[in-house]
Amino acid sequence: MPKITEIFFDCDNTLVLSEELAFEACADLANEILEKQGLTIRYTGEELISDFVGQNFRGMMMSLQAKFKFELPKDELESYVTKEEDKVIAKLLEKAKPCVGASEQVEKLFEEKKYDLAVVSSSALRRVRASIEKVGQDKYFDYDKVFSAATSLPKPTSKPDPAIYLHALEECGKKAEETVTVEDSVSGALSAVRAKIAVIAYVGSYPGEEKQSEMAQRLTELGAQVVMRDWSEFPQCLKEIEGRAITPAL
Template structure:
């Protein structure tokens, strides 16, 4: 049996319905950056989501620079990173909502006293803090258990690099065998799996695109390494039980 003592949650579209809002802001800024390089292609929020879901702005910009063969200097790059954070946070503070049915589950996990809880995100710490504050999740995730691949590490990264998960586990004093991750994207699932963590793949955010899209994402996350798929937060305890019943040899 697997003894789980800590649950590590992705934030964007796992705890908070934030991806669409964030990518709206990202698209506005990405188009400005591309135009500054003489590139006429323009992106919408959904187009960026399709190409870069689960990555932070640094990861997205690195991808665009490679795709269009241009290079921003460090000072300019960091200026845009800060500008993007400000734009996204403004949208989140105005419109963010919790993922469907997650709030009762978070309360149950908290009240059980059996599991530690932390957020492990690609997004900047202040953006995640803004998200969880807006949707009243700060009571479950105070600032010191929010870990960001963009701002918590000596060198910023983005999922699927497992560095942020490794950092988070070190900070909370846990081994991979003691943790479960909850992730909604290929890159996020890859990061958790690459860190040695058994992972629940959450496909709830894709519900509005239809069951076919959810099944497609379930297949993708399973291929990346998710051990259990969760279609709705109401299934969380069942999914966690499946993880806990797995033999240690499956880690």
């Protein structure tokens, strides 16, 4: 197995506790869209997290349109995407906190200089930068090594599409087998697995032992190599991946 030289990190609920804040902000917009379509269903932020965690707002809207069989005009969809981004960033700048232990582990990696580091997210680039800047993690990542499925690609997409990971590999000059990523969601893990990147499944942001165990099982079944319940376990998880040959899932 080639030597691991690059570590990718998802942002939302992996580096920064942002999902709850983000979905709070976008629930009103999602419900506004559903009401305009004459639909009676309404979502809370928690329900949106349950159904769409790991997807960006555009991806969530595509899923809602498919589920409830309606289609927004492109300009209207883009207008909502911009509104959602502004609302979420405002909340993040006010309240975002780092995932417990994440900053300490990333700081150690940064100081060791053994690995190159990058952020690979579904969320809009403005939102990702706002998140990591708010919690003081931006200093650990080169400015041009923060990648967004919503912003960095010629055609916006969302995880579980592997496009953003393939893009990050190309921009960083790495092969998949030289890379490990940390992901917390089904869509994120699928995106990385489809790009043939080894996955550390982080479940520490999920509430309660039962939910963490459920997600650990799901992410392992999808192809994650190891499970991390707390960021203090990161060095051992990385060591485990580096110490064995990995057969990437197809």
